[in-house]
Amino acid sequence: MAAMAAALRGLGGRFRWRTPAVAGGVRGAAQGAVAGQWDYDLLVIGGGSGGLACAKEAAQLGRKVAVVDYVEPSPRGTRWGLGGTCVNVGCIPKKLMHQAALLGGLIRDAPHYGWEVAQPVPHDWRKMAEAVQNHVKSLNWGHRVQLHDRKVKYFNVKAGFVDEHTVRGVAKGGKEILLSADHIVIATGGRPRYPAHIEGALEYGITSDDIFWLKESPGKTLVVGASYVALECAGFLTGIGLDTTVMMRSIPLRGFDQQMSSLVTEHMASHGTRFLRGCTPSQVRRLPDGQLQVTWEDHTTGKEGTGTFNTVLWAVGRVPDTRSLNLEKAGVDTSPSTQKILVDSREATSVPHIYAIGDVVEGRPELTPTAVMAGRLLAQRLFGGSSDLMDYDKVPTTVFTPLEYGCVGLSEEEAVARHGQERVEVYHAHYKPLEFTVPGRDASQCYVKMVCLREPPQLVLGLHFLGPNAGEVTQGFALGIKCGASYVQVMQTVGIHPTCSEEVVKLRISKRSGLDPTVTGC
């Protein structure tokens, strides 16, 4: 490890750094330098899930690859290491804090199962946060080691295009470097959006870029937004015992099946999360005692509301990290409305040798595994003689709210919109996880539905699962649906007893039948 650390420290020294003053003269050096016309076969801008996967795959195929990554601190000053959103301010810390929250519920279950735990058990944010942050830091390190092992050059610089084959990188101290490459992949992802016209929003609010890195408990928190980020954050904050309110303008989890989304928020509300629906904040002020006073409009009543919180977390969407890339210098087109990069099915931008993958791309699911797969397939096409395209259809995902929601394929609404009510059959069940019985947990929102074509053999269009371990349950079914599973085949699949996932292969009640979908017996 010590040798590795020395090697990583030495990395910067092996390249030519220039000061801004002489940057103009670097151009020629960058082009002429190493083997061939360009410094690198592949330059990846952005060291997140997609960019790293693409870079490592290309390196494994024997190409000369560089990754540039630079984390602009959040408005609150939070910064982090290599790995992108997922590792630092997304999936990883989120799932760990979700696990912390789940443990709170399991500790309350424990006495029913014979464990003599004195209740209530207090929670220490500092201890949890430190453990989560240490794990993330170990992953940052792991990513650097992996790049080093595969001989991918890593530059901790902020990148902007100079021309369509050249990128200028600016390091923290202002030093500049020019890097040229035959192929360039943009994988800079996105960052949380702050609302534009709310007084005090930027000054006093935080986002998901900050919440996982807080050293002290956020205390009483207002989460503004209805995205999965909003609900996941509110879910774990509630779960570790904090007074948490979600303020949403309209519907939760837009784009997801709306029946499932309603059940998700219903479950959260019944477990202590407060909801302010149909409300939009208008002002955030800091009171003399340090608390934040939030004023909002309630669009249902037309009245103004007000409340005080320790923390206000904006989860109102994300913006692509394209602004500082100088895309116009390379001629890369973006969507005028979203500023996301426009690509074709080969992930190519308007400039044929410049590609884009992941959250920065228009119309792609903002998910780590799709970015990883897209990046890997792109490298294989560029350098491995492959022609396999990324298939963005039937991508499974899971929302890690306190009751997890896993889904793959079409929502019921989408299926009906595409095929018509008469051509769609929906099978569903309200079930009770066995583990809920002993502690007497309420299972009102444990629900599964499968959306099928009505015509035999009833092709499965979508699966929606709400319950414990939804992510674990959904993954395998995503394979089945990818293989073109029909309802008939689902019914021929033997269950694994006793599990929650077996409820999927036991789905016998259609919505159309009007019969009670509550599972009885075992």
Added chain:
Amino acid sequence: MAAMAAALRGLGGRFRWRTPAVAGGVRGAAQGAVGQWDYDLLVIGGGSGGLACAKEAAQLGRKVAVVDYVEPSPRGTRWGLGGTCVNVGCIPKKLMHQAALLGGLIRDAPHYGWEVAQPVPHDWRKMAEAVQNHVKSLNWGHRVQLHDRKVKYFNVKAGFVDEHTVRGVAKGGKEILLSADHIVIATGGRPRYPAHIEGALEYGITSDDIFWLKESPGKTLVVGASYVALECAGFLTGIGLDTTVMMRSIPLRGFDQQMSSLVTEHMASHGTRFLRGCTPSQVRRLPDGQLQVTWEDHTTGKEGTGTFNTVLWAVGRVPDTRSLNLEKAGVDTSPSTQKILVDSREATSVPHIYAIGDVVEGRPELTPTAVMAGRLLAQRLFGGSSDLMDYDKVPTTVFTPLEYGCVGLSEEEAVARHGQERVEVYHAHYKPLEFTVPGRDASQCYVKMVCLREPPQLVLGLHFLGPNAGEVTQGFALGIKCGASYVQVMQTVGIHPTCSEEVVKLRISKRSGLDPTVTGC
């Protein structure tokens, strides 16, 4: 509920009971009821398979009866309607497994910020009572379900009189004759006691008893290497009991042996003691009430001895066929196993007598297969269906402390069927994200997929060892049922961060010799 209870209590009164003395005269009465027979379908055994078959037939409009009778275990344990799974199998087992898992999660909790004072003691009585109460509620639920679907239920011990007639004997000795057009035998099995070990029957218990103990079993010796043995030893260790497993040869015979080794390796590293290559020879009760067990260690050739509070035999199961008087009906059984022989339609040697579930020769002893077989049988008999039960690619999960889920062929079977050169095995040692913060050891978290080597590399089997293996495996069982290939698995996008995504990220083949340890995320 009160009205329902009255209805159920009244149930026995609505039929003709006879005393043994006049039983001989009942025959005609039984035949003359409706049509030629009393019932369209008589199911012997109210377990998972029997109940599913009976309910399906009733839903198809047929007149159906179920007879069920639980012979108390040698230790005197008895239970209600629902069979092995509900009373002395899957359900109490999974709940006690959950109790044991909670023990580990409570130790994780401080790392996640929860200020739980350690160690936390465990109270068997409280757990057992909660589990037993849940089982009793399921017993009741099954009675309600039969009542709702107008299936007659008789709490009698059944034996064949002839090929259409069964004699039922109630607890008090009262007899009843029941005749039916079709008869389904679904009596399942019971734990086997070893035959020639002194004190085995007298002092030992089995899985028929463990879930119904009011007091903690204390220091326990589990004899056997079946999944029942390992699951019981796993949860006993997990709730803090000193637990030893004694096995003669290999663990989990019939399962993939690499996976089986990892299962026991994990158990051993979490406190379960193993005595391998040993067989017990004697159990004696000491004056202080403890049990002294003597065994032979076949490796050293020496005799070993130890004292335990409880000795649990988990050395296999025997089909419950002996009291059925099968010879009166002409139903054939296997001479070696006493299990009933059936064809692919579940028909026995007597065409209108069928058998499903654990009592049948060569079937997986699993609740969901019995349920599906029973339901399909009823649909063939009364619903005009011709669909046969497909016993191939049945998934299952062993609920040891680290769960092991599998579907399809083991690596050994795949190689035996297709040859080493035609099989490709992809594998990975992974670390569940949730293990990182508490610093749990993930040495045994492992997944392997057994495929044909020839493109597109049809998936023959999947083996997953890790948390929530049951939840992980189910969906892949559908995929494999649909003929999934390795190529399709690789085209499936993962769900991040989960353990199940490790399956769709399997890139390292055993043949490559590369390190299968997953790095990064």
